[in-house]
Amino acid sequence: MIVLGLTGSVGMGKSTAAAMLRQLGVPVHDADATVHRLMAPGGAAVAAVAKAFPDTRRKEGGIDREALGRRAFANAKALQRLEGILHPLVRQSQQRFLATARARREPLVVLDVPLLFEGGGAARCDKVLVVSAPAAVQRARVMARPGMTEARFRAILAKQMPDREKRRRADYVVPSGLGRALTYRKLRQIVRELRRDAACAVDSRAAH
Numbered sequence: 001m002i003v004l005g006l007t008g009s010v011g012m013g014k015s016t017a018a019a020m021l022r023q024l025g026v027p028v029h030d031a032d033a034t035v036h037r038l039m040a041p042g043g044a045a046v047a048a049v050a051k052a053f054p055d056t057r058r059k060e061g062g063i064d065r066e067a068l069g070r071r072a073f074a075n076a077k078a079l080q081r082l083e084g085i086l087h088p089l090v091r092q093s094q095q096r097f098l099a100t101a102r103a104r105r106e107p108l109v110v111l112d113v114p115l116l117f118e119g120g121g122a123a124r125c126d127k128v129l130v131v132s133a134p135a136a137v138q139r140a141r142v143m144a145r146p147g148m149t150e151a152r153f154r155a156i157l158a159k160q161m162p163d164r165e166k167r168r169r170a171d172y173v174v175p176s177g178l179g180r181a182l183t184y185r186k187l188r189q190i191v192r193e194l195r196r197d198a199a200c201a202v203d204s205r206a207a208h
Contacts, residue, residue, distance in 0.1 A: 002107065002127065003125045004126065004129055005113060005122055005124075005127070006028070006110050006111065006113070007117065007129075008130055009157070009160045009161075010138070010157070011133070011139070011142035013131045013141075013183065014114065016180070017176065017187060020180075020183065020187050021187060021191070024187065024188060026110055026191060027097070027109045027110070028109070028110040031111070032112070034094075039062055039065060043063075044089055045063075045089055049063050049068065052082070052085065053072075053078070055067065097109070107194075107195045107198035114160075115159075117166060127194065128170050128171050129170060129172040129174060130163075130166045130167055130170035130172070130173050131174050131176050131183075133176045137177040
């Protein structure tokens with residue numbers, strides 16, 4: 001089974017690429033969605049996060065992610081404390097996902113991780129795919145988001161590896177600023193190639 005890491009800086013179209021990969025029949029583990037579940041009412045991270053950041057607990061039981069974001073992103077130590085709670089739980093979820101996929105003999109799976117390179121997650125992947133768009137397209141997409149400000153955009157970028165460095169480290173770079181059809185075609189081509197590689201590896205092991 002080939003594990004493909006999917007990443008890209010904010011506003012580069014990673015979520016769209018993940019949805020297309022699902023359309024192509026590839027199982028995708030979404031790290032962001034996992035974090036949302038962990039901090040929703042009844043989530044496995046709620047108690048620990050509420051203890052570390054008491055003013056972020058919602059009355060209905062979950063965590064107020066906006067309040068938490070303001071606290072964590074304003075302070076490096078606070079962010080480190082939050083990551084210390086969330087990262088091990090996300091990793092456990094990824095491991096369960098991979099174990100299930102192996103049991104089903106999936107040839108190819110995707111780990112969708114926004115900070116794949118920054119957090120060292122690329123080492124757990126066989127290949128890495130980076131979604132990229134021109135800086136002007138990225139800025140327009142991000143600034144159109146509700147509540148986004150120039151200062152917040154700069155703060156997010158400051159915590160992410162530059163796009164050019166991600167592209168340099170990637171096995172595949174998929175453009176997302178030239179239309180959805182091109183993005184889909186490129187992804188379909190990569191999926192075919194990796195499924196073929198996975199099949200060849202199985203055949204090779206069987207021959208030996």
